[in-house]
Amino acid sequence: MKRIYSKLIEVSEKPLKTAELIGGKYIVVNLLGKGSYGYTYLVNDQQGNLLVLKQLRKYKMLEESGRNSFKREANILKTLNCSAFPTFYEHFEENNKQFIVMEHKKGSTFEEIIFRENISYTESSAFNELYHILHLVKYIHELGFIHRDLRIPNILKNDKEYFIIDFGLARKLEDQTSLIEKKVNHLEKQLYREIAFKSDFYALGHFLLFLLYSSFEPISKKKRSWEEELQLTPIAKKVLRKMLQLDEPYAEVQLLINDVKECI
Numbered sequence: 001m002k003r004i005y006s007k008l009i010e011v012s013e014k015p016l017k018t019a020e021l022i023g024g025k026y027i028v029v030n031l032l033g034k035g036s037y038g039y040t041y042l043v044n045d046q047q048g049n050l051l052v053l054k055q056l057r058k059y060k061m062l063e064e065s066g067r068n069s070f071k072r073e074a075n076i077l078k079t080l081n082c083s084a085f086p087t088f089y090e091h092f093e094e095n096n097k098q099f100i101v102m103e104h105k106k107g108s109t110f111e112e113i114i115f116r117e118n119i120s121y122t123e124s125s126a127f128n129e130l131y132h133i134l135h136l137v138k139y140i141h142e143l144g145f146i147h148r149d150l151r152i153p154n155i156l157k158n159d160k161e162y163f164i165i166d167f168g169l170a171r172k173l174e175d176q177t178s179l180i181e182k183k184v185n186h187l188e189k190q191l192y193r194e195i196a197f198k199s200d201f202y203a204l205g206h207f208l209l210f211l212l213y214s215s216f217e218p219i220s221k222k223k224r225s226w227e228e229e230l231q232l233t234p235i236a237k238k239v240l241r242k243m244l245q246l247d248e249p250y251a252e253v254q255l256l257i258n259d260v261k262e263c264i
């Protein structure tokens, strides 16, 4: 019954409209995305600055874990005091809806770079991108956090900098209680969501595959594994196999950085 009620709320909820005023001071410019937890908007503040406003979906407000998720994201963003991550501005409730406001990072996501800008990467240039991103991951891991969602839409770059966004699923390393928060049955999801450094490396292994496949020209219609399809050097293959947990995973980020350097 609770599930039906929650589903009804989910399907009947509509996002905010363009030009709508929220929190008495933010004007909606456009909807950036609709994720599982809620809506993400680009908004203008009163000084005309572009910011990101995230809204928690109503059905998420029904569960304690949902209600706490913005609080947790806000705390993580406050702790990550570095220009590579969005600055946290505020967390507020209005008409029983929860919102979080943060800095808008100006850049293209790797999803846009690969699929819209059609940039293709060689083995060396793909590992070079990973090398830069791993320094941000090192900062996150050294503070004891695991991002758990390092996918191509959550990693951005412009001509000068790299950024990591979306800390909605991030957890503190010792916060193993989150594991029982939601039972993850699917093996692939478990590998992304385990609260361990290796799950961020696993996600970045897939990130790297996206970059490497950008220059792949299929010669046959037959579906083969990445190891058969991509012409990688032995060291690149070794690093990817460890990242994807096909071989003993890296215990910590510096060991991965050292190997990635060899592939550039």
Ligand SMILES: Nc1ncnc2c1ncn2[C@@H]1O[C@H](COP(=O)(O)OP(=O)(O)OP(=O)(O)O)[C@@H](O)[C@H]1O
Residues within 6 Å of the ligand: 032, 033, 034, 035, 036, 037, 038, 039, 040, 052, 086, 102, 103, 104, 105, 106, 109, 153, 154, 165, 166, 168
């Ligand atoms: N702080 C930010 N700065 C710049 N762009 C952002 C920021 N936060 C989100 N975005 C953009 O908004 C898009 C949508 O964000 P959102 O977190 O809703 O998306 P999603 O990744 O599609 O959903 P989910 O989190 O369920 O996977 C992102 O892909 C990104 O392009």
